[in-house]
Amino acid sequence: MFAGELFGRGREEPAPGVVLVPGWLGAAEQRELVAECREWARPPAGMRTVTLPTGGVMSVRTVCLGWHWYPYGYARTVLDGDGAPVKAFPPRLGELARRAVAEAYGDGVGEIAGAAGFAPDVALVNHYPHGAKMGLHKDRDERVDAPVVSLSLGDSCVFRLGNTETRTRPWTDLELRSGDLLVFGGPMRFAYHGVVRTLPGTADPDLGLVGRLNITVRQSGLE
Numbered sequence: 001m002f003a004g005e006l007f008g009r010g011r012e013e014p015a016p017g018v019v020l021v022p023g024w025l026g027a028a029e030q031r032e033l034v035a036e037c038r039e040w041a042r043p044p045a046g047m048r049t050v051t052l053p054t055g056g057v058m059s060v061r062t063v064c065l066g067w068h069w070y071p072y073g074y075a076r077t078v079l080d081g082d083g084a085p086v087k088a089f090p091p092r093l094g095e096l097a098r099r100a101v102a103e104a105y106g107d108g109v110g111e112i113a114g115a116a117g118f119a120p121d122v123a124l125v126n127h128y129p130h131g132a133k134m135g136l137h138k139d140r141d142e143r144v145d146a147p148v149v150s151l152s153l154g155d156s157c158v159f160r161l162g163n164t165e166t167r168t169r170p171w172t173d174l175e176l177r178s179g180d181l182l183v184f185g186g187p188m189r190f191a192y193h194g195v196v197r198t199l200p201g202t203a204d205p206d207l208g209l210v211g212r213l214n215i216t217v218r219q220s221g222l223e
């Protein structure tokens, strides 16, 4: 427990273009999103493990909406899985993500590339079972520089926000908890980032979720 928590966790801007809004989603909204993720996870085009070109298998399980992400590109079918057409991008999730960007940047929305006209069309839903993590990477398969919206549910995690140049320091480790909103855009849109570890057992049991879910909502720039 940090002394600062006596005063609650406030909005943070850990780097230019990166905004963390703790507890952005209320308990009811979190429960609704978890229920939706369960539906999205069902086959066909459901949650799957991703095998990298190196032969490594990612420890998270992923389902995509709108466009199917595979290493490294986007397609309309699950070409590295069951071959089914990707599920539609839910308009409600798009609305939520647009509100997220507007609220995160506030009056500064005009200074962040692609933020004012944010038109998301793809979401990646990652489930982190206990012990899962995600190595440092850039989200670079999108063709535009609009911000990425990230929503966290369930167990907390240590999220590593790196830099745009190298996979090494400097980086900032942030704790992301259930309901937190993280937006990264502007000068940090193509920064390295990853999940060092999750913190098992930190989720509110009422959420009924084992592990951690993360939803990133993005604008692909694809037609």
Ligand SMILES: O=C(O)CCC(=O)C(=O)O
Binding pocket: 124, 126, 134, 139, 150, 159, 176, 193, 194, 195, 214, 216
């Ligand atoms: O789980 C997270 O917080 C980050 C996920 C991520 O970086 C991604 O899906 O590209």
Ligand SMILES: [Fe+2]
Binding pocket: 137, 138, 139, 193
């Ligand atoms: Fe990412």
